[in-house]
Amino acid sequence: MSSAPKNQPFSETPITVRSPELDSFGHVNHAVFLNYLEHGRFEALERAGLSWSGLDETGRSIFVVRIEVDYLEEVRRGQQLLVRTWAQSFRRTSMVLGQEIVRKEAPERVVVRAAVTAVWIGANRRPQRVPEEIQRGLLEDLSLKNL
Amino acid sequence: MSSAPKNQPFSETPITVRSPELDSFGHVNHAVFLNYLEHGRFEALERAGLSWSGLDETGRSIFVVRIEVDYLEEVRRGQQLLVRTWAQSFRRTSMVLGQEIVRKEAPERVVVRAAVTAVWIGANRRPQRVPEEIQRGLLEDLSLKNL
Amino acid sequence: MSSAPKNQPFSETPITVRSPELDSFGHVNHAVFLNYLEHGRFEALERAGLSWSGLDETGRSIFVVRIEVDYLEEVRRGQQLLVRTWAQSFRRTSMVLGQEIVRKEAPERVVVRAAVTAVWIGANRRPQRVPEEIQRGLLEDLSLKNL
Amino acid sequence: MSSAPKNQPFSETPITVRSPELDSFGHVNHAVFLNYLEHGRFEALERAGLSWSGLDETGRSIFVVRIEVDYLEEVRRGQQLLVRTWAQSFRRTSMVLGQEIVRKEAPERVVVRAAVTAVWIGANRRPQRVPEEIQRGLLEDLSLKNL
Numbered sequence: 001m002s003s004a005p006k007n008q009p010f011s012e013t014p015i016t017v018r019s020p021e022l023d024s025f026g027h028v029n030h031a032v033f034l035n036y037l038e039h040g041r042f043e044a045l046e047r048a049g050l051s052w053s054g055l056d057e058t059g060r061s062i063f064v065v066r067i068e069v070d071y072l073e074e075v076r077r078g079q080q081l082l083v084r085t086w087a088q089s090f091r092r093t094s095m096v097l098g099q100e101i102v103r104k105e106a107p108e109r110v111v112v113r114a115a116v117t118a119v120w121i122g123a124n125r126r127p128q129r130v131p132e133e134i135q136r137g138l139l140e141d142l143s144l145k146n147l
Numbered sequence: 148m149s150s151a152p153k154n155q156p157f158s159e160t161p162i163t164v165r166s167p168e169l170d171s172f173g174h175v176n177h178a179v180f181l182n183y184l185e186h187g188r189f190e191a192l193e194r195a196g197l198s199w200s201g202l203d204e205t206g207r208s209i210f211v212v213r214i215e216v217d218y219l220e221e222v223r224r225g226q227q228l229l230v231r232t233w234a235q236s237f238r239r240t241s242m243v244l245g246q247e248i249v250r251k252e253a254p255e256r257v258v259v260r261a262a263v264t265a266v267w268i269g270a271n272r273r274p275q276r277v278p279e280e281i282q283r284g285l286l287e288d289l290s291l292k293n294l
Numbered sequence: 295m296s297s298a299p300k301n302q303p304f305s306e307t308p309i310t311v312r313s314p315e316l317d318s319f320g321h322v323n324h325a326v327f328l329n330y331l332e333h334g335r336f337e338a339l340e341r342a343g344l345s346w347s348g349l350d351e352t353g354r355s356i357f358v359v360r361i362e363v364d365y366l367e368e369v370r371r372g373q374q375l376l377v378r379t380w381a382q383s384f385r386r387t388s389m390v391l392g393q394e395i396v397r398k399e400a401p402e403r404v405v406v407r408a409a410v411t412a413v414w415i416g417a418n419r420r421p422q423r424v425p426e427e428i429q430r431g432l433l434e435d436l437s438l439k440n441l
Numbered sequence: 442m443s444s445a446p447k448n449q450p451f452s453e454t455p456i457t458v459r460s461p462e463l464d465s466f467g468h469v470n471h472a473v474f475l476n477y478l479e480h481g482r483f484e485a486l487e488r489a490g491l492s493w494s495g496l497d498e499t500g501r502s503i504f505v506v507r508i509e510v511d512y513l514e515e516v517r518r519g520q521q522l523l524v525r526t527w528a529q530s531f532r533r534t535s536m537v538l539g540q541e542i543v544r545k546e547a548p549e550r551v552v553v554r555a556a557v558t559a560v561w562i563g564a565n566r567r568p569q570r571v572p573e574e575i576q577r578g579l580l581e582d583l584s585l586k587n588l
Contacts, residue, residue, distance in 0.1 A: 016457075018480035020323055024203075024316040026497075030211045031181035031314055038178060039459035042518075052518060056171075056467075064177045068215045077483075077493060163310075165333035167470055171463040173350075178461055186312035189371075199371060203320075224336075224346060318497075324505045325479060328472035350465075358471045362509045 009142035010086035011044035014104065017079045028075040033112050034067070037099050040083030041116065044097070048137030059123035065094070066117040073111040080104035081111070087138035093127035094119045095135070156289035157233035158191035161251065164226045175222040180259050181214070184246050187230030188263065191244070195284030206270035212241070213264040220258040227251035228258070234285035240274035241266045242282070303436035304380035305338035308398065311373045322369040327406050328361070331393050334377030335410065338391070342431030353417035359388070360411040367405040374398035375405070381432035387421035388413045389429070450583035451527035452485035455545065458520045469516040474553050475508070478540050481524030482557065485538070489578030500564035506535070507558040514552040521545035522552070528579035534568035535560045536576070 015036050023029035045062075046052065055061065075081065081101050088098040094117055101112040122128035162183050170176035192209075193199065202208065222228065228248050235245040241264055248259040269275035309330050317323035339356075340346065349355065369375065375395050382392040388411055395406040416422035456477050464470035486503075487493065496502065516522065522542050529539040535558055542553040563569035 014457075016455075018476060019483040020317060020325055020476045020479045022318040023314060024318065024320050025208050025210075026318050029185075029314055030214070031178055031185060034178035034181055035459060035461045038176075038461045042460040046519075061172050063172075063221075064218055066215075066217050067177070068213075070213050071211055074210075078487075161310075163308075165329060166336040167329045167332045167464060167472055169465040170461060171465060171467050173465050176461055182312060182314045185314045189313040193372075225340075319502050319504075323479075324508070325472055325475035328475055332470075332472060355466050357466075357515075358512055360509075360511050361471070362507075364507050365505055368504075 008086055009138075009140065010084045011040065011047050011142045013040040013043045013083045013085070015039070015081040015083055015101070017075060017077065017081065019077060022077060026076065030071055033069070033071070033101065036081065036083055036101060037067075037069075037085075037112070037114055037116065040085045040099060040101075041097055041118075044085035044138070044142060045134065047142055048134050049141070050134055050137075060128070061121045062118050063121055064116060064118050067114060069112060069114040071112055073109060075103075075111055082107060086142065087135070088115060090130055090135055093129060095130055095138075097138075155233055156285075156287065157231045158187065158194050158289045160187040160190045160230045160232070162186070162228040162230055162248070164222060164224065164228065166224060169224060173223065177218055180216065180218070180248065183228065183230055183248060184214075184216075184232075184259070184261055184263065185211075187232045187246060187248075188244055188265075191232035191285070191289060192281065194289055195281050196288070197281055197284075207275070208268045209265050210268055211263060211265050214261060216259060216261040218259055220256060222250075222258055229254060233289065234282070235262060237277055237282055240276060242277055242285075244285075302380055303432075303434065304378045305334065305341050305436045307334040307337045307377045307379070309333070309375040309377055309395070311369060311371065311375065313371060316371060320370065324365055327363065327365070327395065330375065330377055330395060331361075331363075331379075331406070331408055331410065332358075334379045334393060334395075335391055335412075338379035338432070338436060339428065341436055342428050343435070344428055344431075354422070355415045356412050357415055358410060358412050361408060363406060363408040365406055367403060369405055376401060380436065381429070382409060384424055384429055387423060389424055389432075391432075449527055450579075450581065451525045452481065452488050452583045454481040454484045454524045454526070456480070456522040456524055456542070458516060458518065458522065460518060463518060467517065471510075471512055474510065474512070474542065477522065477524055477542060478508075478510075478553070478555055478557065479505075481526045481540060481542075482538055482559075485526035485579070485583060486575065488583055489575050490582070491575055491578075501569070502562045503559050504562055505557060505559050508555060510553060510555040512553055514550060516552055523548060527583065528576070529556060531571055531576055534570060536571055536579075538579075 021028050021032045082104050083101050085099050088096040097116045099114040100110050103109045120128050120130050168175050168179045229251050230248050232244055232246050235243040244263045246261040247257050250256045267275050267277050315322050315326045376398050377395050379393050382390040391410045393408040394404050397403045414422050414424050462469050462473045523545050524542050526540050529537040538557045540555040541551050544550045561569050561571050
């Protein structure tokens with residue numbers, strides 16, 4: 001599926017696993033990882049120049065239309081993770097963001113890998129062109145803003 | 148991706164959208180649908196003959212290893228949905244369940260479509276063979292148990 | 295704390311426990327009950343005459359400022375519940391709603407009991423008077439609309 | 442209700458608000474704060490000497506039986522919070538933990554205040570005595586372990 005970014009900028013967001021995110025099997029529930037991924041995407045888009053309040057005020061939004069996600073390792077109580085997000089491809093009104101979640105202490109161990117397709121929606125509720133400055137921000141500026 | 152079941156039994160689980168499941172865009176958050184899908188899968192497996200307490204007691208579990216999900220329509224406050232679950236394919240230690248979420252009032256409108264790959268895990272934490280009776284239950288018995 | 299409604303109308307909302315709502319102790323996580331309660335309150339307010347889209351459009355909202363909740367019994371996989379909601383008291387800009395969650399099969403068994411204080415907020419982000427028609431709706435009309 | 446700890450040790454847990462935790466009003470949903478509080482309590486108990494895996498293995502658990510929570514300020518996207526947890530009182534088989542959530546950048550601003558009553562449950566599913574070493578750990582050792 002999506003492959004980890006090599007020579008490309010990516011955004012990195014730390015995540016602390018919280019106790020109530022464990023399910024009856026004692027590990028992080030698979031749906032919870034989608035929250036971690038969403039949180040990482042919001043931060044990546046912000047670093048790429050997106051203003052969420054600007055988006056809200058103009059009545060625009062970004063809709064997820066497809067997710068492919070592979071669960072490679074279990075995650076348990078008290079672990080520290082990093083969500084990495086990068087631009088994988090663009091079409092006229094949509095983009096595919098690649099994402100992976102790794103262990104902070106052992107970042108070579110990928111626990112979740114995902115490709116998320118999102119469509120930009122205008123105030124008229126119709127797909128609109130991906131803003132050029134965001135596209136450029138995702139492709140060029142992301143890594144400079146990691147801590 | 149996965150295609151809706153034609154001449155094959157499927158399990159059908161009603162879902163009522165709850166207010167706190169709406170996100171800041173005013174529609175059901177995309178991660179929440181994974182909870183709906185998981186709930187539908189648990190019910191399907193139970194109807195196929197699986198005893199969850201038996202599973203727990205013997206230290207076995209079922210791990211989701213891959214999800215592909217397409218979001219086709221928005222869902223808003225107060226809507227009634229149906230989650231449909233069916234067996235799509237089997238390998239030795241894993242199975243792919245097809246799922247779709249439709250509107251109860253207009254079941255021809257698919258709002259979410261998914262294919263979920265799950266591995267059966269034994270008490271020794273290693274993959275184990277998919278139980279034959281569950282495989283048969285999924286392929287033969289599901290629909291008889293819908294309300 | 296709050297006592298169950300006797301001769302007073304209350305709104306009743308069915309809830310099906312979903313598998314991902316169980317935590318690592320195998321029962322419904324205590325935070326999840328707050329989602330059930332919120333869902334019940336939204337439905338009660340709607341039955342009392344509140345239009346949520348009208349509320350959104352006029353920029354008003356209702357903020358929860360205090361919750362007292364007692365957990366009396368565990369709830370496990372696959373159980374059916376009823377959330378009951380009624381008006382407990384009113385002040386100028388706030389109201390206290392009483393709530394209880396009972397087992398559908400044994401409605402005399404209260405599993406959760408709560409008192410929720412909420413403030414009405416105007417478009418100017420300041421507390422505003424509780425609308426008289428909602429107050430009347432909560433006190434008079436609720437039960438007529440239970441199924 | 443509960444008052445902030447003065448000369449008493451407390452445990453402090455950082456929380457980053459995640460985008461999917463916002464509700465349709467654009468602020469952190471009130472039920473989500475209970476997850477933050479639970480996460481803070483788990484960490485406090487660990488710092489007080491509790492081994493969660495030891496608890497699980499011996500079939501014991503800790504059940505929340507009552508929560509009182511006051512919501513004092515809204516919390517919005519991207520904010521950093523601190524959850525503080527301290528021992529408020531003990532009875533034979535139960536304890537009350539005081540908790541507050543403050544803004545990291547302005548820790549004098551309390552956004553949520555709570556008192557949580559929890560009962561210790563033995564392997565026989567009956568209340569058991571609060572372990573003395575945990576009681577001592579909560580009263581004496583907590584603050585030494587904040588970062």
